[in-house]
Amino acid sequence: MAERSMIFPAQEYRARIDRLQAGMAQGELNALLLSAPADIFYTTGFLTRFWESPARPWFVVVPQAGDPVAVIPTIGADLMGRTWLRDIRTWQAPDPRDDGITLLADALAEAVPEGGRIGLPMGQETHLRMPLAGFETLAARLAPRSFVDATDCVHRVREIKSEAEITKIRETCAIAARAFDRVPEFAKAGQSLAEVFRSFQIALLAEGADWVSYVAGGAGPDGYGDVISPAGPQRLQQGDVLMLDTGAVRDGYFCDFDRNFAIGPASGPARRAHAALWQATEETLAGLRPGLRACDVHRMLGEGLQRRSMAPSAGRLGHGLGVTLTEWPSFTPLDQTPLRAGMVLTLEPGCVTGDGRIMVHEENIVLREDGAELLSRRAPSELPVILS
Amino acid sequence: MAERSMIFPAQEYRARIDRLQAGMAQGELNALLLSAPADIFYTTGFLTRFWESPARPWFVVVPQAGDPVAVIPTIGADLMGRTWLRDIRTWQAPDPRDDGITLLADALAEAVPEGGRIGLPMGQETHLRMPLAGFETLAARLAPRSFVDATDCVHRVREIKSEAEITKIRETCAIAARAFDRVPEFAKAGQSLAEVFRSFQIALLAEGADWVSYVAGGAGPDGYGDVISPAGPQRLQQGDVLMLDTGAVRDGYFCDFDRNFAIGPASGPARRAHAALWQATEETLAGLRPGLRACDVHRMLGEGLQRRSMAPSAGRLGHGLGVTLTEWPSFTPLDQTPLRAGMVLTLEPGCVTGDGRIMVHEENIVLREDGAELLSRRAPSELPVILS
Numbered sequence A, B: 001m002a003e004r005s006m007i008f009p010a011q012e013y014r015a016r017i018d019r020l021q022a023g024m025a026q027g028e029l030n031a032l033l034l035s036a037p038a039d040i041f042y043t044t045g046f047l048t049r050f051w052e053s054p055a056r057p058w059f060v061v062v063p064q065a066g067d068p069v070a071v072i073p074t075i076g077a078d079l080m081g082r083t084w085l086r087d088i089r090t091w092q093a094p095d096p097r098d099d100g101i102t103l104l105a106d107a108l109a110e111a112v113p114e115g116g117r118i119g120l121p122m123g124q125e126t127h128l129r130m131p132l133a134g135f136e137t138l139a140a141r142l143a144p145r146s147f148v149d150a151t152d153c154v155h156r157v158r159e160i161k162s163e164a165e166i167t168k169i170r171e172t173c174a175i176a177a178r179a180f181d182r183v184p185e186f187a188k189a190g191q192s193l194a195e196v197f198r199s200f201q202i203a204l205l206a207e208g209a210d211w212v213s214y215v216a217g218g219a220g221p222d223g224y225g226d227v228i229s230p231a232g233p234q235r236l237q238q239g240d241v242l243m244l245d246t247g248a249v250r251d252g253y254f255c256d257f258d259r260n261f262a263i264g265p266a267s268g269p270a271r272r273a274h275a276a277l278w279q280a281t282e283e284t285l286a287g288l289r290p291g292l293r294a295c296d297v298h299r300m301l302g303e304g305l306q307r308r309s310m311a312p313s314a315g316r317l318g319h320g321l322g323v324t325l326t327e328w329p330s331f332t333p334l335d336q337t338p339l340r341a342g343m344v345l346t347l348e349p350g351c352v353t354g355d356g357r358i359m360v361h362e363e364n365i366v367l368r369e370d371g372a373e374l375l376s377r378r379a380p381s382e383l384p385v386i387l388s
Helices: A010-026 A037-044 A074-080 A101-111 A132-142 A151-158 A163-181 A193-206 A268-287 A294-307 B010-026 B037-044 B074-080 B101-111 B132-142 B151-158 B163-181 B193-206 B268-287 B294-307
Strands: A031-034 A059-063 A069-073 A087-091 A117-120 A146-149 A211-221 A240-250 A257-263 A318-320 A327-330 A344-347 A350-354 A357-360 A363-368 A371-374 B031-034 B059-063 B069-073 B087-091 B117-120 B146-149 B211-221 B240-250 B257-263 B318-320 B327-330 B344-347 B350-354 B357-360 B363-368 B371-374
Touching: A010 A031, A010 A037, A010 A059, A010 A151, A031 A037, A031 A101, A031 A151, A037 A059, A037 A151, A059 A101, A069 A074, A069 A101, A074 A087, A087 A101, A101 A132, A163 A193, A163 A240, A163 A257, A163 A344, A163 A363, A193 A211, A193 A240, A193 B193, A211 B211, A240 A357, A257 A268, A257 A357, A268 A294, A268 A344, A268 A350, A268 A357, A268 A363, A268 A371, A294 A318, A294 A344, B010 B031, B010 B037, B010 B059, B010 B151, B031 B037, B031 B101, B031 B151, B037 B059, B037 B151, B059 B101, B069 B074, B069 B101, B074 B087, B087 B101, B101 B132, B163 B193, B163 B240, B163 B257, B163 B344, B163 B363, B193 B211, B193 B240, B240 B357, B257 B268, B257 B357, B268 B294, B268 B344, B268 B350, B268 B357, B268 B363, B268 B371, B294 B318, B294 B344
Parallel strands: A031 A117, A069 A087, A117 A146, B031 B117, B069 B087, B117 B146
Antiparallel strands: A031 A059, A059 A069, A211 A240, A240 A257, A318 A327, A318 A344, A344 A363, A350 A357, A363 A371, B031 B059, B059 B069, B211 B240, B240 B257, B318 B327, B318 B344, B344 B363, B350 B357, B363 B371
């Protein structure tokens, strides 16, 4: 019961807090208020699927100096007590009179002088995971302290993965690679997509995933309509291209990559699209370097497709990866985020294969000083064929 | 590709919107802004696991009259186009310059006159799933229109399930019941909890779950320390009580119940605790009626345990259930929510079995005019024993 529940030793978390506190000092923040599951996991190691319940808010306060304070519902006290945190304050949630607001206001008031600044992630890719009315009460209670945006402060730290984190993501990628190897066992013409999705999740678990937070995919002749759909009753047919995409989880770390399969002999357009996606990825893998910006990667992938007479699909062509399925930056023409060594990224080119149809391709990498290092086992250069 | 992706026929969704609009009229709301996955699924039928990606906000605007408007990232256009919604407005997200704010402001300005009121869930069990800075920009753009709390409006509608919804939840409960039947096949002394959790998820998928959003549990002599932990490396031992709790999902509808198993012959304290939990549940099942309040259920379960000399565990003893793992109300001494026919609820008594140890027990029901109807197959009255 008193068994510790730590993904990493305490020094890993202390190093993260040190880096956050350095960013806070630069941003003149007296404290950081975190409420999102990923931020709380990142700073404490508190890992639970209980986030599925929207009933209760949870908080971590990072002061300008010293260790973080957890302000959480009593139901989490046992589990948080097994992390490296020592200052854990609890209330019996849900409480319609005061759902942790007084407890949190007190913790923040201890850390932040009157007139001081409290950093809160408020920008792109963030949400405040507490009732808005509760936040408004909190802000009024803490005035003249002010809340200021701390998105950059958190993102610049979380986007650089430690070697321990990279090892975890590599392990999750290996689990998914083994599960993809087994797709030909259960994805046959005549099978419903629902059964294929179920079998794929079972394969991921059997290969070592703790849980499977994300599976999407599609199937159709020469491509599919979108890449975020759950499975419908549709059955696989000869001539379909099947795509499966997964965010499996091991020790709280995600993979995020997909694979394509031809059901029966592959059509010419499907083979050509797959080859173009693979080659554009290959060139980008070779060209990635710290100092490029996110938008440069979008351009590299897009030009690689265009050189092979394929039209890139709209939207982003990859993103960050780590303790959530997707993280910043986004490989779009608009994202100027500089790439730095230690970032874990997905390369996810997509191309148009027909009217309303696309094909996508994805790999996971860590960016090193001298270029990209694959974390996912590289897809085959030719579209694999499943014969029934 | 143009295949419709509807869990229910359009009339189910229209009936929900009618009921929301009746509540909006009562609350003098000109429109409702929804951003949470559950609220968007509830009003549109848009079902995807893509919510795992925090990169993009998604919105549904419910006007005072007429059909809802979806304001969503382009990546969701294909899937949303297969729901009953016809007014679907998209932008290429993520966009660091304007991530849907202008498009959303325009949709709200069409529905809401200057000085009008926009309802937004801001109270308990709600979050605003968009960047806070984006919301502040939106609110400034829409002034003198105001945002007011619409938690009650949404909750009073969503908490009353249609027969179609009740059928879905009953199906998910049946899947979990079959998976629990298989626990003795894989939960043996010597097995790690991590392997047991994995095998249980595989069983849930094999029995028909689309995915498994939640598994938690614990094991120890005469009970466990908490009920929200993921599995650790701990191995089951003779004399342990193993508890597994699941929120599996089928067609977007959850079950949420747990089961206990003795690993080897059950100890006297574990058997007595299980019997007390079962009997307190039995009495409460018999006594539940519309018109009681949530706090009455807490009292009924607690008194049932105390009559059997067991101390109820702290915290809530059950809650609502439906399109998320947990919904309001909460069976606590503080929750005054009146129970109404059509509510789907969990009865979840817990009792203290030793120093820092508890046991819990859970059933899912729908409240009818004449009382509780079980949706989960009733647990056995005696703690089941797994012999190796």
